Amino acid sequence: MTNRSVETVLTAADKVKVALSLIVIASGVIGFYALSAQPMVLRVIVVLAALGAAIAIAWVSxxxxxxxxxxxxxxxxxxxxxxxxxxxxxxxxGVIFAFVVVMALFLWTVDKSLEWLLYDLILGWKR
Structure with missing residues (x-):
């Protein structure tokens, strides 16, 4: 027997409810663009109403x-x-900022030391 509390088993009704809620959200977005000639307030209300309806539908699943x-x-x-x-x-x-500053100085020192070692001593490319 499987553990039903961990494993979600969707019934056909639940699948329909979730699909319907997705369709309602999509219709709200489509309605937003379809009402492009209308005031923005009305368009936003349409999207919010569709979102509210979709949440209400999904909530009972x-x-x-x-x-x-x-x-x-x-x-x-x-x-x-x-x-x-x-x-x-x-x-x-403050401790974190201090640590970041100390690490930045350390890494800058290591970088400049390796640069001096590689370019000046080993390769002889003095600037």
């Missing part, structure tokens, strides 16, 4: 319900995160 559960779990997980304070964020940003 099994993948839509699974997405709702996933979104709730993600929200709860984000609430459990211990976010750094402003002071900690500024301190870590």
């Amino acid at each position: 099994e993948p839509g319900k699974q997405f709702l559960v996933f979104a709730r779990e993600a929200y709860l997980e984000a609430r459990r995160v211990t976010w750094p304070t402003r002071k900690e964020t500024l301190q870590m940003t």
